[in-house]
Amino acid sequence: MRAMAERLGSDPEMWGITGLLHDLDFEETKDQPSQHGLKTAEILKARGIRDEIIEAIKAHNAEALGIDRKSDLDVAITCSECITGMVVATALVYPDKKVASVKASSIVKRMKQKEFARGVNRDHIRKCEQINIPLEEFADLSIKAMAKISDKLGL
Numbered sequence: 001m002r003a004m005a006e007r008l009g010s011d012p013e014m015w016g017i018t019g020l021l022h023d024l025d026f027e028e029t030k031d032q033p034s035q036h037g038l039k040t041a042e043i044l045k046a047r048g049i050r051d052e053i054i055e056a057i058k059a060h061n062a063e064a065l066g067i068d069r070k071s072d073l074d075v076a077i078t079c080s081e082c083i084t085g086m087v088v089a090t091a092l093v094y095p096d097k098k099v100a101s102v103k104a105s106s107i108v109k110r111m112k113q114k115e116f117a118r119g120v121n122r123d124h125i126r127k128c129e130q131i132n133i134p135l136e137e138f139a140d141l142s143i144k145a146m147a148k149i150s151d152k153l154g155l
């Protein structure tokens with residue numbers, strides 16, 4: 001999310017925090033997809049967190065909540081959480097299991113293979129194009145950002 005903010009001239013701190021907080025209510029709502037994000041919104045609102053962050057957190061679950069994605073941040077959180085899954089899944093089939101070994105072109109290719117990492121939402125990944133980042137560039141940016149924290153990811 002920080003890398004996306006930098007790419008789009010937005011605020012890396014705010015976008016990074018949105019990424020960190022976006023699944024805050026996951027444990028509580030994992031069996032109730034229609035509540036996912038709403039609980040987090042309640043918690044963050046009570047703490048005075050700014051609306052843009054709260055809206056984006058709800059927007060990452062827009063389909064289940066019946067709302068639209070409006071801001072760049074709304075779209076970025078949606079496509080970013082999904083591309084990370086594709087990058088991890090691709091790294092894991094490499095001999096060295098390293099994110100740094102993954103190529104953007106491989107991500108694009110793997111996305112077309114329905115059976116590969118089938119839980120990863122391809123439509124959500126492609127939303128990067130709605131904020132004017134071509135898919136392969138988005139994959140490359142994501143790989144590089146993840147490779148920077150490879151020690152934390154263990155990949």
Ligand SMILES: [Fe+2]
Binds near residue numbers: 022023036060061
């Ligand atoms: Fe989520």
